[in-house]
Amino acid sequence: MEGCIYKDQNAPIEDRLKDLLSRMTLEEKLGQITQIERSVAPPSVVKNLSIGSLLSVGGSGPFENATSADWAEMVDTYQKAALESRLGIPLLYGTDAVHGNNNVYGATIFPHNVGLGATRDEDLVRRIGEATAIEVRASGMNYTFAPCVAVCRDPRWGRCYESFGEDTVLVRKMASIISGLQGQPPPGHTKGYPFLDRRNNVVACAKHFVGDGGTEAGLNEGNALLSYEELERTHMAPYIDCLSQGVCTIMASYSSWNDVPLHASQFLLTQVLKEKLGFKGFIISDSEGLDRLSKPHGSNYRQSVLTAINAGIDMVMVPFRYQLFLEDLSYLVESGQIAMSRIDDAVERILRVKFVAGLFEYPLADKSLIHTVGCKLHRDLAREAVRKSLVLLKNGKAPNKSLLPLNKNAKRILVAGTHADDLGYQCGGWTSTWEGKSGRITVGKTILDAVKETVGDETEVIFDQNPSSHFLSTQDFSFAIVAIGEPPYVESGGDNPVLDIPLNGAEIVKSIAEKVPTLVVLLSGRPLVLEPWLLEKADAFIAAWLPGSEGGGIADMIFGDYEFQGRLSMTWFKKVEQLPMAAGNDLYDPLFPIGFGLTLKGLMVLD
Template structure:
């Protein structure tokens, strides 16, 4: 979230499209509107549902209890070469439109107020300076009447070294169609150079008038002149019981069961509440910051009790009941594993928080000694592994063989009880993989439908607790 005079809620629009199957979904937009609609339902969830006769392309906000949405990052950010952050999407215009632009059509039809340009490039052309895509396509062809905003210091990247020719950066971005520029630090220099560009007519007044008209249109729709500040009476509803229950539901519905039992005749899940002693281990078992990932409290995220919430360990203690002893040891020693008599273990490991370029990783193994912790515990105790990560990680065959069960939790956030809801059988698993889970990084990029497609777990895979498929 970032704020100007009014809160803007931002959601990633194109990064979900990491697998070519999504491209096929978009191939006929009219045939697959429902799929796209599910992806873009954030807009109406934040802004409210526009009336039937609301003019297409114009911004909409239902009332003061709603917030402006921003669809980002336009366009192709989810298709960069090798998935590199701020990278280069290499494609024809037809493929760009078919695969990456389709969700924006639905956002625009729902009255999305703002669209953010991408740091990335299309065939080597920086999106922040692409007049064809920002103006001729987004504004003219697609009919978007809200305003286009730059990313954080996004215009600085239009020259090398970054920001060296700041006047050029401003001119290129504004002329391309950027209406509002996000300048977090260098605003005095921005105002000086921007004023010069307008006074020298390098940026025509007609471009300024268009930008102002678009920004004012959104502010009028949002009622900012009548109510310039947020409604402070709503503060107590943030993080309320209803919100946390909804978040908990989202957690349990998003968990993906990848393995359940070493033998298909003997499923490991659901877990038995009536046991005497459970071991909980791993770096991610009792760490809210790790559960939440990046963009939580700080840009790159933090470790520890960063906010109010329930860790996986907290949830296991609550779910197991008073008659079961739950022992937590982040890195259990071999002596401890040999000495104690556990019925089973739950090992939660995964990635430390990251955001943007700090997450670029060509190895994608389980960090923080995760594989060794899994191996040490699973050698001694029947073990369920919960992998907390922002993406698939390498799962070596020898490691998979040791696990009795495996769950991809991705980043469950603050409500760890959503995990135990399915562990102990109160709810069934519903999650399906939104991307292909590769066997090794040598397979990347891997796309469903390729003749050489040989994944560890295919796109859309997800077991139920009574499902006998794909036993490792």
């Protein structure tokens, strides 16, 4: 097609967009709105239906333990098919790179957001965004469903660890990760217009719009019963910061606001986000978000498509039943139930992001980036993030009797607990697979690895996950490092009304602490119930969150190479009956308030 303005990279984006849209058939437009899971989309489907986007759900890669090079080869196969379509519109290829490029074996895995919130370091978070973007691009993908900018008001929520914290101001500060993922927008950038630097950057996605962290009882996909003023003040405010940084896409929430599902809220998606806030990128559904809407309508999927598209959803993460979706969408447009203007608006927004991202000029993987995946620079950054995220809650059973820092040259050290030598537990959900799993799931260092690497040559390190009373009575340990916590979980599978320490963690601590001076390292996606006797028996206690692949950051801190500076990003409650509880509540009576953290010198740090 000679003379195509849309192929001229020097032409203004809006001119290119208008030209391309004018050339598209209805079928091509509907294809652009559709996002499919790659396992059900052979390259021929991408080409023939002009599919706009593919994704890999958690664990959906070329094969188990596939490297970035393997991923790049796979993604390029699909991208080349898209380029062979009539108009040659490139694909957006999405992935849940929510704490590093966590689906890819060997990638750097950073702490989950609840830990990053504890750092209070917006520049660190921006640099993590940069590193993640490079590792995503090295795998051929160009779109991440991150960051989550939910304000979590209840730790019973199964996605609590995806939130930077309970405080709106803190979450707004941590939205700096978008400038890392997409690049720093230039002075004069128009708020709400998408921006991407193109150099080693990826399209970001602020999620989940809006109020997902404020549902009743912390239920995932639940209902936020809030006034509009409270929704705007507490939960919508971080999106203002995302828009100012040019975030390209925003994902609608599975949850509801005052009984109206967000995927069906024309008021919030169109009137507020697009019109009032001026968002010019595109709104994407969550995975099978339209299927969720089908529940009130029985099996009427077509009604769900009608409701969601007319509400303002621009791209639909189908991700499996794409034939049915396209059939129903086509019928609704041809019957006039969805206006052509609504379709054109959605496609304009999708194409705008693709032009801004430079996909027409640079659609294929940049394989020169593969050497950056899991490189020392990125792992050092992750280790720094671990150090800054750890929160010291206790150090010593009496004044001037601190356990930390530990002695690197102690004679014999016991390392114990379910989480001491389990990289999968250390990383949490959204790692290797959707739910995460136990074991050596990727490249990294466990706490045990890090301790062994740190101590002196003459120090003996003994590992026993759950040592017997007899064993403890017959051994002479200088101290014990006991790592306990939660196994991996995601979304509704993580909803927890009791929030106790699972896997017999508290009992393991009790049996050891009665005989050996004990440091407890709690790995969790949220505050958990800490019984008074547990804190009393522990000589020192650290909240380590879900630190990711670099356990060396924990060793750096417990042996005194760095001073503690992490502060709680969420209130640590006393009993679940107090929940929801956040700073500013009338009955605020926490075990540890938000912002709490000790230093090795015993100083208390508070916001």
